[in-house]
Amino acid sequence: MSRNGPLALIFHTLFVIFTLAPIVVVCVVAFTPEGYLSLPTNGPSLRWFRTIARYPEFINAFWTSIWLGTVSSVIALAFSVPAALAIARYDFTGREALTALFMSPLMIPHVVLGIAFLRFFTQIGIGGTFLGLVLSHIVVVLPFALRLTLASATGMDRRIEQAAISLGASEWTVLKRITLPLILPGLASGWALSFITSFDEVTMTVFIAAPGTETLPVRMFLYIQDNIDPLVTSVSASVIAATVVALIVMDRIYGLERLLVGRGSGDR
Amino acid sequence: MAFLVLDGLTKRFGEHIAVENLSLAVEQGEFLALLGPSGCGKTTTLQMIAGFVTPTSGTITLAGQDLLAVKPAKRGLGIVFQSYALFPHMTAAENVAFGLEMQGVDKSERSRRVTEALELVGLGKFAERHPRRMSGGQQQRVALARALVIRPSILLLDEPLSNLDAKLREEMQIELRQIQRNVGTTTILVTHDQSEAMALSDRIAVMSQGRIEQIAPPHEAYERPATPFVANFLGKTNVLQAQVQSGQALLGEGRWPVPAGSPPRVLVTVRPEKIGFADGGAQALAGQVVTRIFQGNHWLYQVDTAHGRVTVIRQNSGETAPAEGEAVRLSWRQEDMSVRPAETAR
Ligand SMILES: Nc1ncnc2c1ncn2[C@@H]1O[C@H](COP(=O)(O)OP(=O)(O)OP(=O)(O)O)[C@@H](O)[C@H]1O
Ligand SMILES: [Mg+2]
Numbered sequence: 001m002s003r004n005g006p007l008a009l010i011f012h013t014l015f016v017i018f019t020l021a022p023i024v025v026v027c028v029v030a031f032t033p034e035g036y037l038s039l040p041t042n043g044p045s046l047r048w049f050r051t052i053a054r055y056p057e058f059i060n061a062f063w064t065s066i067w068l069g070t071v072s073s074v075i076a077l078a079f080s081v082p083a084a085l086a087i088a089r090y091d092f093t094g095r096e097a098l099t100a101l102f103m104s105p106l107m108i109p110h111v112v113l114g115i116a117f118l119r120f121f122t123q124i125g126i127g128g129t130f131l132g133l134v135l136s137h138i139v140v141v142l143p144f145a146l147r148l149t150l151a152s153a154t155g156m157d158r159r160i161e162q163a164a165i166s167l168g169a170s171e172w173t174v175l176k177r178i179t180l181p182l183i184l185p186g187l188a189s190g191w192a193l194s195f196i197t198s199f200d201e202v203t204m205t206v207f208i209a210a211p212g213t214e215t216l217p218v219r220m221f222l223y224i225q226d227n228i229d230p231l232v233t234s235v236s237a238s239v240i241a242a243t244v245v246a247l248i249v250m251d252r253i254y255g256l257e258r259l260l261v262g263r264g265s266g267d268r
Numbered sequence: 269m270a271f272l273v274l275d276g277l278t279k280r281f282g283e284h285i286a287v288e289n290l291s292l293a294v295e296q297g298e299f300l301a302l303l304g305p306s307g308c309g310k311t312t313t314l315q316m317i318a319g320f321v322t323p324t325s326g327t328i329t330l331a332g333q334d335l336l337a338v339k340p341a342k343r344g345l346g347i348v349f350q351s352y353a354l355f356p357h358m359t360a361a362e363n364v365a366f367g368l369e370m371q372g373v374d375k376s377e378r379s380r381r382v383t384e385a386l387e388l389v390g391l392g393k394f395a396e397r398h399p400r401r402m403s404g405g406q407q408q409r410v411a412l413a414r415a416l417v418i419r420p421s422i423l424l425l426d427e428p429l430s431n432l433d434a435k436l437r438e439e440m441q442i443e444l445r446q447i448q449r450n451v452g453t454t455t456i457l458v459t460h461d462q463s464e465a466m467a468l469s470d471r472i473a474v475m476s477q478g479r480i481e482q483i484a485p486p487h488e489a490y491e492r493p494a495t496p497f498v499a500n501f502l503g504k505t506n507v508l509q510a511q512v513q514s515g516q517a518l519l520g521e522g523r524w525p526v527p528a529g530s531p532p533r534v535l536v537t538v539r540p541e542k543i544g545f546a547d548g549g550a551q552a553l554a555g556q557v558v559t560r561i562f563q564g565n566h567w568l569y570q571v572d573t574a575h576g577r578v579t580v581i582r583q584n585s586g587e588t589a590p591a592e593g594e595a596v597r598l599s600w601r602q603e604d605m606s607v608r609p610a611e612t613a614r
């Protein structure tokens with residue numbers, strides 16, 4: 001840490017301030033007793049947290065987002081594992097093209113994706129359904145899931161698998177007992193990034209979601225178009241609090257570093 | 269028929285021929301070293317025996333059975349990779365137990381054999397450690413125990429000691445040799461270290477550019493190298509050009525008898541430690557000491573002669589050592605030199 005020069009220190013400090021400041025402001029504003037966006041000057045109030053309870057559509061949208069994020073990231077990951085192993089291992093024709101195809105959603109603006117999906121889903125009759133949301137989110141999060149899975153699959157020493165084979169392990173056993181445990185850190189971070197990307201997505205989802213299948217960001221986006229009260233800040237603060245709690249729980253149970261950086265790296 | 273037979277084994281990677289028409293027979297219980305410089309095809313040969321590289325042509329037979337028809341997982345060979353390739357997410361004991369589990373050995377028998385194997389390699393106390401918390405030498409032993417515990421028909425070792433420091437390597441060489449003797453497993457060791465090959469093996473197969481140059485016991489390969497490549501690869505040697513006149517090679521004023529029918533120009537090869545300083549006699553080559561280096565148990569000389577620079581190694585036995593700049597006469601016995609026609613030089 002002491003290797004940081006004064007300039008680097010200033011840079012890091014500014015970086016942290018710029019990243020955290022908006023979050024802090026939102027969290028503080030959430031405790032205002034007033035009916036408009038303002039800092040709570042006469043002591044904190046839970047008025048706007050209580051108000052959330054009167055808007056069940058926010059609660060529903062929250063659960064829609066959680067489900068959507070979970071389902072789409074898990075499916076994207078299930079696609080990524082075999083794809084990443086094939087791309088990392090075998091030199092087949094169309095390998096580059098396949099990688100490019102999986103990565104292409106990164107290069108298309110989400111507005112364009114939103115409009116395209118809206119038309120497509122309406123035509124095949126799944127417009128505004130949860131299924132449509134899941135399908136579109138799989139496409140959007142796939143590059144993230146694949147990138148990180150691919151990184152750990154490429155970095156894996158093939159000799160370790162060969163050692164297992166020479167000891168008599170079948171291909172299925174090698175996958176289950178050796179390959180998957182070794183690429184687990186990549187899978188975990190790929191899943192987390194996919195989930196967050198899905199949970200965060202609003203530009204595309206706003207076109208696809210319908211009343212009843214609105215995600216939380218979409219609900220908030222629509223709400224601030226018509227209202228100026230601080231309800232969205234208390235909703236945001238709640239989501240932030242939930243995230244922090246989830247991270248702490250995961251760290252207690254698995255050890256975050258171990259999960260994201262690599263198994264056993266903590267015991268060195 | 270020998271236990272393991274490789275016949276006409278060839279592997280091409282595109283245009284590049286990694287292994288060319290390689291034939292080799294290994295007896296049961298034998299310790300054979302595949303020795304050669306980097307890139308000569310040693311690992312490729314081993315990988316073909318293990319089944320992870322498919323030969324372009326040729327056959328491999330193990331105990332009379334066509335090995336190429338057997339899947340890698342069913343070959344029952346023990347392999348120790350250069351990088352050890354331990355399972356990082358398993359403890360030493362779990363690593364060793366893996367192969368037994370695959371064979372369906374029941375739990376109590378399994379733990380007995382795992383303990384036995386770890387003790388064989390001197391790691392009884394490290395059963396519950398993860399590989400990343402072990403030293404290179406310890407990891408290497410786990411890899412060895414893991415390969416041996418399944419009682420393989422052949423043990424394949426790919427440069428198993430190359431990641432260890434010099435002192436540990438020597439210790440492990442002795443240990444490896446003892447373990448192999450005790451267990452009696454047929455072993456093929458791949459190495460580019462000639463002293464390791466000579467220290468460990470019953471026979472050495474010297475490889476160069478995908479081919480075997482010579483297969484012989486270490487002593488024989490060293491004393492009677494079949495090709496200049498083998499002579500050079502197995503330790504230092506001196507190669508001198510000489511004229512042949514009436515059945516004798518002329519070196520300076522010295523004359524050494526050569527085999528009948530030798531061409532007029534020959535290359536004489538003689539090992540540095542076979543050369544002595546002579547007082548007189550006909551078989552001597554005059555020269556002048558350029559450098560003299562003390563190396564503890566021996567002296568290393570560079571001597572300039574009319575036939576080029578000659579390296580001489582003399583035991584530090586207490587006799588007076590010629591100083592730098594001193595004129596000397598080099599002599600060696602006729603049976604210590606090998607003679608070949610100058611044209612075959614590569
Ligand atoms: N998968 C591959 N594709 C193309 N060429 C290869 C492949 N594997 C090996 N080769 C080539 O075949 C030759 C022999 O390789 P090999 O790994 O057998 O050498 P080696 O004798 O084990 O060398 P080292 O001592 O450096 O390990 C090398 O020239 C190498 O570049
Ligand atoms: Mg090699």
